[in-house]
Amino acid sequence: MQHPKTILITGGNTGIGLATATQLAIAGHTVILACRNQEKAKQAASQIKQRKADADVRVYPLDLASFDSIRQFSAKISADFPMIDVLINNAGAYPVKQQFTEEGFELQFGVNYLGHYLLTQLLLPVITKAPEARIIHVSSIMHNLGKIDFDTFRGRAKYSGTTAYGQSKLANALFSSALAKRLPAHVTSNAVHPGGVDSDIYREFPSLVHKIFKLFLISTDRAGAYLVNMAVGDDWKGRTGEFKSAHGPLPISKRAKDEAMIERLYLESAKLAGVNAI
Numbered sequence: 001m002q003h004p005k006t007i008l009i010t011g012g013n014t015g016i017g018l019a020t021a022t023q024l025a026i027a028g029h030t031v032i033l034a035c036r037n038q039e040k041a042k043q044a045a046s047q048i049k050q051r052k053a054d055a056d057v058r059v060y061p062l063d064l065a066s067f068d069s070i071r072q073f074s075a076k077i078s079a080d081f082p083m084i085d086v087l088i089n090n091a092g093a094y095p096v097k098q099q100f101t102e103e104g105f106e107l108q109f110g111v112n113y114l115g116h117y118l119l120t121q122l123l124l125p126v127i128t129k130a131p132e133a134r135i136i137h138v139s140s141i142m143h144n145l146g147k148i149d150f151d152t153f154r155g156r157a158k159y160s161g162t163t164a165y166g167q168s169k170l171a172n173a174l175f176s177s178a179l180a181k182r183l184p185a186h187v188t189s190n191a192v193h194p195g196g197v198d199s200d201i202y203r204e205f206p207s208l209v210h211k212i213f214k215l216f217l218i219s220t221d222r223a224g225a226y227l228v229n230m231a232v233g234d235d236w237k238g239r240t241g242e243f244k245s246a247h248g249p250l251p252i253s254k255r256a257k258d259e260a261m262i263e264r265l266y267l268e269s270a271k272l273a274g275v276n277a278i
Helices: 015-026 038-051 067-080 107-127 141-145 161-182 207-214 220-232 259-273
Strands: 006-010 030-035 057-061 086-089 133-138 187-193 243-245
Touching (some): 030 038, 067 107, 086 107, 086 220, 133 161, 141 161, 161 187, 161 243, 187 220
Parallel strands (some): 030 057, 133 187, 187 243
């Protein structure tokens, strides 16, 4: 097998994250599950170890809706691991009703995007130490429904979960492109649409809508296999600034290629997160 890597996955206790973590751990890599719900995270680790008894799975608490939690987590990871080979920004929320982070940001913008922005910036010192590092941003085809509206980052007068989700996933894609331009040559940054995946992200949908929706979803294992290839596959070595799909063709919005917006959002996000961005 290839040289074992240290791979950090946010939201690795369920859905795509768990499927990806399981496949990577079985392949012999060290997998860090960064999760808000520690009980579910420990259950996920146990589930992985049932598949491979000596799997190296570590569980750490991380709440992406809290800058304090993100900073504490990043400090702990940086102290415990000399380097991180792969960061998979996977965790996401899709609430039906408007919610907010500890800092007062609309939850989808705050968790799906801004929390991951801060996390990535704080972990870059240990990521860049890896000889060949990769950062993967789980975006969505629904970025096509998104528009970056700076006036909505702290909430919307008329809330639409779908509109907010689209904005957060467009932001993921823009962030990936911004990093690809700034990172040293040995660190890559790519975005992925994992497909319409049967995962817990749709748990707040009305039950009937959820049942109908599930008919059109693909398995988490299929999406996980694609992310595994992006994380450790030889054919992704050196590739950066791409936005691909694990499930059929991916129409990419013109907004995702807006160079001015890529720069503006990146720099504004640094101010919002309180970091000096690279």
